[in-house]
Amino acid sequence: MSANVTSLRFATAVAAGLLLAGCATSAPAPEQPVKTTVQSSAPLLPSVLFPGSAERFQAWNCQPANQDLVTAVNGEELRLWSLHGAWRLPQAVVASGARYQNGDISFWNRGDQAQIETPRGQLQCQQGVDREVATRSRHPGVMLLARGNEPGWTIELANDAPVMTWTTNYGSDTTTMPYMVSVMDNDAGRVVIENANAEQFFRVRIESGACFDDMSGEPYPARVTFTIGGEQYKGCAQGIAP
Known part of the structure; x- marks a missing residue:
């Protein structure tokens, strides 16, 4: 997890627009290219890709x-991901249920119901599928796990070296390849890695934002x-902290 990013960027006006339908989104921040050289250690990934101490x-x-x-409830903080970004909302005082607020954005829930308030209005939310976070104990040596379907595939980034393991055809084929970082944008939670061996080109683009498995939800x-x-394969991912 990146030591350079201790909190997610928060802008009330932008967040309010993103949390309501029919609103135009702002242009994405330009990507920040980094020197594409092979390093001996794994990169530090943006913290927005991780659940923190949350269990689900x-x-x-x-x-x-x-x-x-x-x-994801991370101690006294709620981490919130939409299709367009991510925010951290500290816990706030409330008579019943649980409430989290950052500026003019608040998230209140009790049981499987939630309400989000922004300067632009309210959203009424119903909880759907939940899942246990992937942990280092279940995935030893892995700092990021990605997966997709049809055919079933996974990508694992090692925590100690810039090495990617790609498993496809529902686990029957596995390839391990070195990589280099071509884009690292901590503010946006965006990372692009490419092959360090030119004999077989590949590119993996990782972006923070709500993602749902297209089979299980x-x-x-x-x-x-x-x-x-x-x-080209599309799927979802989660950072795995020690």
Whole structure:
């Protein structure tokens, strides 16, 4: 997890627009290219890709915007991912249920119901699928796990070296390849890695934002696009802290 990022960027006006349907989104920040050289150690990934100390991710469907969100309770803080970004909301005092607030954005829930308030209005949310976060004890040596379907595939980034393990065809084929970082944008939670061996080109683009497994509906805090051999695969990902 990146030591350079201790909190997620928060802008009330932008967040309010993103949490309501029918609002234009702002242009993405330009990517920050980094020197594409092979390093001996694994890179520090943006903290927005990680659940912190949370034990579970929760999926929410919110109306009237029909937006799908992901949350994770991290101590006295709520981590919130929409399709367009992520925020941290500290816990606030409330008579019943649980309430989290950062500026003019608040998230209140009791049981499987939640309400989000912004300067632009309210969203009423119903909890959907939740899942246990991936942990280092279950995935030894892995700092980021990505997966997708049809055919079933996974990507694992090692925590001690810039090495990627790609498993496809539902576990029957496994390839381990070195990589280099071509983009590292901590503020946006965006990372792009490419092959360090030019004989087989690949690119993995990782972006923070609500993601849902297209078969199970399970929630994740990041989206992944994997390109290799002229094929493109899309899936979800989660950073795994020690």
